Amino acid sequence: MAYNLLKGKRGIISGALDENSIAWHVAEKAHAEGATFTLTNAPIAMRMGKINDLAKACNAEIIPADATSVEELENLFSKSTEILGGKIDFVLHSIGMSPNIRKGKSYGELNYDWYQKSIDISALSFHKMMHVAEKQDALNEWASIVGLSYIAAQRTYPFYTDMADAKAVLESIARGYGYRLGKAKNVRVNTISQSPTKTTAGSGIDGFQSFYDFADKQSPLGNAPAGACADYCISLFSDLTRMVTMQNLYHDGGYSSTGISEEVIEMFNK
Ligand code: NAI
Numbered sequence: 001m002a003y004n005l006l007k008g009k010r011g012i013i014s015g016a017l018d019e020n021s022i023a024w025h026v027a028e029k030a031h032a033e034g035a036t037f038t039l040t041n042a043p044i045a046m047r048m049g050k051i052n053d054l055a056k057a058c059n060a061e062i063i064p065a066d067a068t069s070v071e072e073l074e075n076l077f078s079k080s081t082e083i084l085g086g087k088i089d090f091v092l093h094s095i096g097m098s099p100n101i102r103k104g105k106s107y108g109e110l111n112y113d114w115y116q117k118s119i120d121i122s123a124l125s126f127h128k129m130m131h132v133a134e135k136q137d138a139l140n141e142w143a144s145i146v147g148l149s150y151i152a153a154q155r156t157y158p159f160y161t162d163m164a165d166a167k168a169v170l171e172s173i174a175r176g177y178g179y180r181l182g183k184a185k186n187v188r189v190n191t192i193s194q195s196p197t198k199t200t201a202g203s204g205i206d207g208f209q210s211f212y213d214f215a216d217k218q219s220p221l222g223n224a225p226a227g228a229c230a231d232y233c234i235s236l237f238s239d240l241t242r243m244v245t246m247q248n249l250y251h252d253g254g255y256s257s258t259g260i261s262e263e264v265i266e267m268f269n270k
Helices: 024-030 048-056 070-084 112-135 156-184 208-218 227-235 262-269
Strands: 008-015 038-039 088-095 137-147 186-194 246-252
Touching: 008 024, 008 070, 024 038, 024 048, 024 088, 024 227, 038 048, 038 070, 048 156, 070 088, 088 112, 088 227, 112 137, 112 156, 137 156, 137 227, 156 186, 156 208, 186 227, 227 246
Parallel strands: 008 038, 008 088, 088 137, 137 186, 186 246
Antiparallel strands: none
């Protein structure tokens, strides 16, 4: 059900790779809620071609941009304001990748070049997006910027290796720019800390199915699905959350506040 929550708003949505992507769900819901937006992803992800189907369904243009490149982000923001006919009201950062995770490196064996890549792609790109948006004065008053995070920023999950560090940086950047853009233009910046979700990025993590099942059993509401995460993003883009900023907001079915659940205890009693 749609409520016209984003009627007349203009946005930029990154990270829709396929129909499992959290960003894919956000785009579909933003469209249903009356927003117009551009879609963006790394040029290499475009080759898979799926994003074209989403663009068609949402009547959106695609602007390729490697989120680590300030130059490409400059093009993204200037083209977006031009295509959409005005300044931007919401931005979704839904970007994450760790070459170390891809190659199965443990925390003690990280390749440092890849480590820097993980941080650049998954965290600094959030900073770069806001840097460009500010420099171009591309954001409207009361715009809303959301990044996606994971609880490994606060607690240790050994298999999450350098992505844990990247998420900690991402959440810190939300506070740094949340303060700055809040003062400058009443813009709010938040991160959503999402449950494990079956997507390309999620499933790439070693032992994903086990910790997906564990989190599901540990959370009183079960794992939050991608569609529900998209609903939460929409609420943060809407005018109903104008005073929420610089927060890391758990969207995890209660996982982060649960010590242990009966279901998990039962597994040890077997
Ligand atoms: P996904 O694999 O569908 O999305 C990740 C996106 O990042 C892809 O579209 C990919 O093309 C894009 N990307 C990678 N390198 C890029 C670059 N250099 N420039 C621009 N885009 C680039 O997976 P998902 O799960 O939808 O990931 C979205 C966000 O949600 C990520 O930040 C991820 O860490 C976060 N998240 C995911 C969870 C999960 O279990 N799937 C849990 C909590 C957070």
